[in-house]
Amino acid sequence: MSTLTETSPGAFEVQLGTGSFTIPEPDGKLTANAPLAPLVWFKSGGVAGLLFEPASAEALASFLRSLPDWVPVMALGLGSNLIVRDGGFPGVVVRLGKAFATVAAIDATTLRCGGGASGILVSSTARDAGIAGLEFLRSIPGTVGGFVRMNGGAYGSEVKDILVEAEVVLRSGERCTLSLADLGYSYRHSELPAGAVVTGATFRGRPGDPQAIQAEMDRISASREASQPLRSRTGGSTFKNPEGHKAWQLVDAAGCRGLTVGGAQVSEKHTNFLINTGTATSADIEALGEEVRRRVKANSGIDLQWEIQRVGKEK
Template identity: 75%
Template sequence: MSAVIDMPAVRGKLTADAPLAPLVWFKSGGAAEWLFEPKDSDDLADFLRDLDPAAPVMALGLGSNMIVRDGGVPGVVVRLGKAFAQVEQLDATTLRCGGGASGILVSSKARDAGIAGLEFLRGIPGTVGGFVRMNGGAYGREVKDILVQCEVVLRSGERRTLAPADLGYRYRHSDLPEGAVVVSATLRGVSGDKAAIAAEMDRIAAEREASQPLRSRTGGSTFKNPPGDKAWRLVDAAGLRGFRIGDAQVSEKHCNFLLNLGNATSGQIEELGEEVRRRVKADSGVELEWEIQRVGTPSPLQGRGPERGGVM
């Protein structure tokens, strides 16, 4: 991918043609035209303000719920590092969390502060920026239930504070503007017993370990649950448990997870997902919707026989 965008000066780290596969859970996909790791919020705001308005911008967290297509991602990928991973207690029940802080870190800080209601974040494998954007949820709770406000830097470089009402939250979706980056979020729970909070977090961790292929190259939950049903049940009922295209496989442990068994391309993983959607629709009449973000440019080979590989 050729680096053709004229880049503003930065204080953080700016890398051209940066491989993204090492940064995402599937360990597949192409490069970012530019990867920007800002030093702080000012660095990010100045950069976006001075960047060519035509250049696309995408935020990247832990890469846990994302397929980066094999042709790579045009424009700029923004990755928030340690400077954005701080968690600060504001009062007895409120935390201010950097956009790069993980769900595990936030829930652990809440536990240590005796703040209940944030335990479910232990079950979300992502960062604050990602689960604020996607209204991340697990175990009956969603980010909209605990979010007080979030600080974002818009694509224009303008800073803005948004309340939940501004985000238009739905199931795994928000109206956060394209190119906006969540740099922090204020989350509120309720006072709770530290031992009880720890026990609930341990239960969530054990349940995830028992039911999900967490130690595999995966992208987490692939499809949204349709109203009144579970995506995994529909995939299983269609006989797709363990179904493969090359090294891309439907998990045998949890049918709503796709796996990279070793050498799957992102094209094969996405093709597998589309085949699952097609077969579930034929079997049950339900059209599954993608929950995983699919970003970037497909390889010119995507959909051709040589890339497809063997189907099992």
């Protein structure tokens, strides 16, 4: 359990696990032992030692500078691609709120986006500005910060195809701007340092007709609705597609469609999705994923790699 105690005007004593430290009162909302299950799509998992919702990028930088080096930090967006283990996250979870949910066109083909802006907001703003090439973000249930960290992609496009630069607050509290090359992108991976928080990004598309852009967004939405269990408690695509293969086909061929562990189930609709049927713990979900990996390896010889991030401690 964590505690947050005001020791004097403008100062707090924090007990986090077995360690303690003093910090100045941050500009934003700071909560001890904050439940994370309501904030993630799987609706499972433990608490955050501290949950911080900063008022601005400078407030975040100042807060991170005040933390001891031993305190782990994790950014949380919409929680769509995440398993928070049942023992919770023992450090600080940073969640970017409305102050970071901004998108604005800065020229005929370029958008400046806050790290908390959703894919729907980014793609819709691009449509209204006549900027094509960002339609695929409509299909990714997350925020700009997560897209940048994971090189998010769908329907043949990835963030690396549109990113100009990203504004980042490092774990040390240093604010910096990283170029596309700095991020070292590969498939669903970047070299963004641990504990860094993406507070904004600049995306560049190409000139397009708003009606044609909307038609492409509608096509993507209809395709997702037809093929994915969008109305379930899920975490999106569970495993990365191995070179030359589709993860869902490997899972299906291994006989895992509908497989269950506790309250967790492999989706009948799309076998690269795991579902919380209502009673699953995070341990159930992770154990199901590992069983799927074991069966796929036995059937095809291929080692599936997790795409969903798994964080925190086991209970």
